[in-house]
Amino acid sequence: MKRLFVLGALVAAGSLSVAAAGLQQPAAAKVLEVEKLKDNLFVLRGGGGNVAVMVGASGVTIVDAKNPGWGQTVIDKIKELTPKPVVRIINTHTHGDHVSGNVEFPATVDVVTHENTKVNMEKMDIFKTAGGRGLPKRTFTDKLTVGNGAEQIDLYYFGRGHTNGDTFVVFTALRVAHAGDIFSGKNLPLIDTANGGSVLQIADSLQKASDGIKNVDTVIPGHNPVFPWAAVAEYASFNRDVVAWAQAQKQAGKTAEQAAAEFKAPAKYVGYSSTMGTLMGGLAGHIQRIYDGV
Numbered sequence: 001m002k003r004l005f006v007l008g009a010l011v012a013a014g015s016l017s018v019a020a021a022g023l024q025q026p027a028a029a030k031v032l033e034v035e036k037l038k039d040n041l042f043v044l045r046g047g048g049g050n051v052a053v054m055v056g057a058s059g060v061t062i063v064d065a066k067n068p069g070w071g072q073t074v075i076d077k078i079k080e081l082t083p084k085p086v087v088r089i090i091n092t093h094t095h096g097d098h099v100s101g102n103v104e105f106p107a108t109v110d111v112v113t114h115e116n117t118k119v120n121m122e123k124m125d126i127f128k129t130a131g132g133r134g135l136p137k138r139t140f141t142d143k144l145t146v147g148n149g150a151e152q153i154d155l156y157y158f159g160r161g162h163t164n165g166d167t168f169v170v171f172t173a174l175r176v177a178h179a180g181d182i183f184s185g186k187n188l189p190l191i192d193t194a195n196g197g198s199v200l201q202i203a204d205s206l207q208k209a210s211d212g213i214k215n216v217d218t219v220i221p222g223h224n225p226v227f228p229w230a231a232v233a234e235y236a237s238f239n240r241d242v243v244a245w246a247q248a249q250k251q252a253g254k255t256a257e258q259a260a261a262e263f264k265a266p267a268k269y270v271g272y273s274s275t276m277g278t279l280m281g282g283l284a285g286h287i288q289r290i291y292d293g294v
């Protein structure tokens with residue numbers, strides 16, 4: 001049964017020939033690294049987006065749940081940190097490297113997201129296949145508080161950016177936030193227009209987060225190591241400047257490809273990348289979305 005499932009998953013992923021060869025070998029071990037941020041707050045790295053793990057008196061809250069097939073690995077790793085069960089999953093946004101592990105947790109676990117993220121998640125095959133298991137049970141529009149005292153967690157939505165449901169999750173007593181992929185450190189952002197993202201609005205949404213969230217020292221990005229909270233304000237400014245620059249290139253009559261070839265992150269943004277991968281059309285695609293006013 002298990003072997004059939006693995007083969008099925010690999011066929012589904014489009015790598016049947018690799019799978020056929022791989023059946024003679026053990027599957028690659030799934031490895032998660034643990035970073036301890038506070039006595040009761042950890043970040044799990046590997047297998048998709050950063051997972052935050054907060055251990056509370058009555059159970060564990062996690063933020064995001066990694067790639068398909070990594071949910072049990074997350075559960076097993078948490079067992080090394082605490083005997084308490086996971087009672088709540090908060091998903092920062094709809095992407096498969098942040099939500100797919102949800103389906104491997106017990107059906108009793110509370111799942112909380114922004115209302116738009118629930119709509120986006122309901123369209124995903126992994127949740128259809130799982131009969132709806134792992135889908136959000138609770139949603140919010142602008143702000144929601146769960147837990148209290150030392151375990152208070154505030155969820156905020158400030159507008160479109162990476163998607164139309166990007167949630168900032170704040171562990172208030174610990175002064176740490178998980179921002180998901182709307183904050184990608186010192187990289188150009190991926191804007192998923194199919195899930196409501198907006199390259200024109202991401203800077204404003206980030207600025208509102210920077211202005212509206214108080215008493216946070218550290219931010220966990222969707223991927224990459226943690227940053228000081230002030231990096232969110234800088235990232236808002238970076239995105240605003242990139243949009244203004246690209247709009248000037250359009251005015252000057254350059255194609256998105258020509259502008260992409262000339263782009264350099266402004267020098268005042270120290271350590272920022274001037275390149276993007278190939279996802280969603282890469283840098284030229286990003287600039288085209290600015291040209292298109294998405």
Ligand SMILES: [Zn+2]
Binds near residue numbers: 093095162181222
């Ligand atoms: Zn994402």
